[in-house]
Amino acid sequence: MKRTLTLLIAPVVLVMVGCGGGDDGEDRVRGVTDSEIRFGGAHDLSGVFAAVSNPALRGANLYIDQVNEAGGVHGRRIRYIVEDHGYQVPRATQAANKLVIRDEIFGMLLTLGTPHNLAAFPIMDRHDVPSLFPLTPARPILEAGDFSRRFSLSASYYHNVGNAIDWLYEREQFERLCVMYIPSDFGEEIHEAARSAAARHEGLTLASATSHRPDETNFSGTLSRKRANNCDLLILGLAVRATVAVASSVRDMNWEGVELLASTAAFHAAVSGAPGRATEGMWAASAGPDIQTLRDRPESAAFIEAYRQAHGQDPDAMAQTGYSIAYALVKALEKAGRDLTVDSLVAALESLDYIDPVSGIHVRMSPEDHILLGDTWITRVNDGVWETKAVIEGR
Numbered sequence: 294m295k296r297t298l299t300l301l302i303a304p305v306v307l308v309m310v311g312c313g314g315g316d317d318g319e320d321r322v323r324g325v326t327d328s329e330i331r332f333g334g335a336h337d338l339s340g341v342f343a344a345v346s347n348p349a350l351r352g353a354n355l356y357i358d359q360v361n362e363a364g365g366v367h368g369r370r371i372r373y374i375v376e377d378h379g380y381q382v383p384r385a386t387q388a389a390n391k392l393v394i395r396d397e398i399f400g401m402l403l404t405l406g407t408p409h410n411l412a413a414f415p416i417m418d419r420h421d422v423p424s425l426f427p428l429t430p431a432r433p434i435l436e437a438g439d440f441s442r443r444f445s446l447s448a449s450y451y452h453n454v455g456n457a458i459d460w461l462y463e464r465e466q467f468e469r470l471c472v473m474y475i476p477s478d479f480g481e482e483i484h485e486a487a488r489s490a491a492a493r494h495e496g497l498t499l500a501s502a503t504s505h506r507p508d509e510t511n512f513s514g515t516l517s518r519k520r521a522n523n524c525d526l527l528i529l530g531l532a533v534r535a536t537v538a539v540a541s542s543v544r545d546m547n548w549e550g551v552e553l554l555a556s557t558a559a560f561h562a563a564v565s566g567a568p569g570r571a572t573e574g575m576w577a578a579s580a581g582p583d584i585q586t587l588r589d590r591p592e593s594a595a596f597i598e599a600y601r602q603a604h605g606q607d608p609d610a611m612a613q614t615g616y617s618i619a620y621a622l623v624k625a626l627e628k629a630g631r632d633l634t635v636d637s638l639v640a641a642l643e644s645l646d647y648i649d650p651v652s653g654i655h656v657r658m659s660p661e662d663h664i665l666l667g668d669t670w671i672t673r674v675n676d677g678v679w680e681t682k683a684v685i686e687g688r
Contacts, residue, residue, distance in 0.1 A: 323420065324399025325633050330366070330626070332402040332425070333374045333392030335409060340380035341507045341532040344563050345611050346405045349428055350375065352615030353403060355603055360623050367631040371623075374398065380507060382408050389413035393420050400425045400638070403618060407431040407478035414438045421635055425642075426618045426665060430557060430580065431478050435663060442635070444642055444658075446618065447580030447666040448687050450482045450556050451489075454528065456669040456685045457554055457578035458490040462497060465552070467526040469500040471519045473512070473539065474530030476504040483530030483556055500524055505531065510538045513546075520548055529555045533563050540564075541571040552576060562609030565674045575674045580666040581652050583679035584613040592650040610679065617649050621656060621665060 324331040336346035354373065361370045374396050376388035385406060392398050393416050401417055404410050405428040414437055417424060423442040427434060430447040437443075447453070461467065472487045474480030484502055491499040500522045503515055516539065519527065527543075529536050536559040543551065553575045555564065560579040564572050585607070587593035596616060600608040608616075621642075626633070628641035646657040656665055667687035672679040 322399070322634055323397050323422070325369070327369070329370045329372045330633065331372045331374060331396060331398045332400050332622075333376070333396055333398035334402050335376050335378045335385050335388035335392070335404045335406075335413065336428075337380040337405050338375075338377040340378075341534065342380055342405055342558070344533040344561060345428060345558065348609050348612040349403060349405075349615035349618075351604055352600065352608060352612035352617075353619040354615075355600060355612075356616050356619035356623070359599075360619075366623060366626040367633075369633075371626075373402065378406070378409055380406060380409070382406075382412050385409035386412045386416070389416045393417060393422055398422060399633075399635075402426065402622065403428055403615065405429065407433065407482075410434060411437055411478065418442070423635055423639065425622060428614075429479065431482055433478060440663070441639060444663045445665065446614070447557065448664055448669060450479065450530075450558075451486045452687070453578040453580070453669045454483050454486040454554070454556055455490055457576065457671055458487065458526070458528070459493070460671050460683060460685065461526065461552070461554065461576065462490070462494055465526075466496075467552070468496060469498050469522065469524050470526050470528060471500055471522060471524035472502040472528045472530065473515065473519075474502070474504055474528075475507050475532065477507075479558065480504065480530040483528060487528050505535065507532055507535075510535060512539050512542050516542050516546060516548070520546065520551075525551055527551055527553050529553060529559065531555075531559070533559055533561050536564055537567045537571060540567065540575060541569070544569070544571050554578070560610050560672070560679060562607075565679050566677045570677065572674050573676075577672050577674075577679060579610070579670045579672050579679065580668070581610070581614070581617075581654055581670055582681050583610050583672065584608055584651070585678040586680060587652065590651075590653060593652075596651045613651055617651055618665070620649065620651075621645065 357371050378385035400423045402425045407429045410427045418438050426446045430449050432449040435443050435445050470487050474484050491497050555577045560577045625641040629637040643660045669685040671683040
């Protein structure tokens with residue numbers, strides 16, 4: 294199975310020259326000059342998944358700033374140019390065109406959204422721009438287009454949610470699954486994971502599946518019908534605010550006997566720390582631990598303190614994810630050497646093997662495995678944080 298930043302939102306600066314090798318007049322490499330390497334990202338800074346993009350960018354930029362202040366990578370500073378697509382696919386396509394054609398980026402880094410990435414891939418492929426750890430682990434991210442230029446943050450929504458359902462079923466013996474999801478590649482994948490789980494387990498039925506607008510927040514009618522369907526595991530493929538709204542409604546209904554399971558997209562402090570502890574007891578399938586459970590690790594504590602000093606608040610799981618992705622990128626750039634090309638970066642990424650300093654996760658990739666974080670973490674909200682209950686190895 295194939296498994297696989299200083300934030301600038303400013304007027305466009307068109308850079309016209311650059312050398313991959315730097316000093317000897319070698320063939321020009323897109324996005325690489327003697328003094329900088331340009332990366333781009335299209336994010337949701339203002340829409341329903343802004344709570345995911347914004348902290349991830351802050352975390353990534355924290356590490357990129359640290360690297361740049363220390364002199365960069367092989368004498369080059371990293372420049373990260375970000376566009377806001379507001380979770381709208383047409384705007385994501387425009388952003389990809391601008392970043393690839395006008396800004397001439399070397400790689401696309403951390404772009405959020407499944408359909409948004411898929412819309413950008415044809416533009417990127419035409420110009421040999423690799424996709425580096427987008428903020429979506431949907432299956433098509435590694436299946437659409439040239440696999441050699443695709444690197445994923447984690448195992449897919451389908452894989453992780455399926456693992457979580459199997460793990461919970463073995464222990465809780467649920468009988469009736471229900472799903473609420475956004476009608477997008479992201480939501481449909483979670484819906485499919487529930488369908489497949491129901492087919493795998495005798496005695497497990499998918500009793501109800503409903504799709505919802507990304508910005509929907511009133512779920513009382515839907516939840517009343519699902520309660521009437523005797524759902525005992527409710528699987529959510531929704532945005533952060535909607536996930537909290539569902540949990541709050543379930544609490545207000547005094548609906549006993551139902552468990553909630555969210556995907557990586559809701560593995561967020563805004564969910565675990567929801568007002569009134571509305572999400573207490575919610576499950577999630579994630580790609581790693583909650584940073585707030587790692588305070589006893591010196592490296593994690595140092596990251597938490599650096600983030601707090603920079604932003605006046607504690608980091609969440611998305612901030613830690615952004616930091617760790619930036620760390621992986623820099624490790625690969627260092628290994629690729631001064632004579633940087635897309636091929637040398639790909640080869641470096643495919644040979645990464647290290648322990649992430651913040652999460653403690655063993656990161657390793659290969660030419661056949663382009664997934665940075667391959668394990669499934671089963672977590673549950675306890676006292677406002679995502680507490681790890683099990684880790685299912687993916688390799």
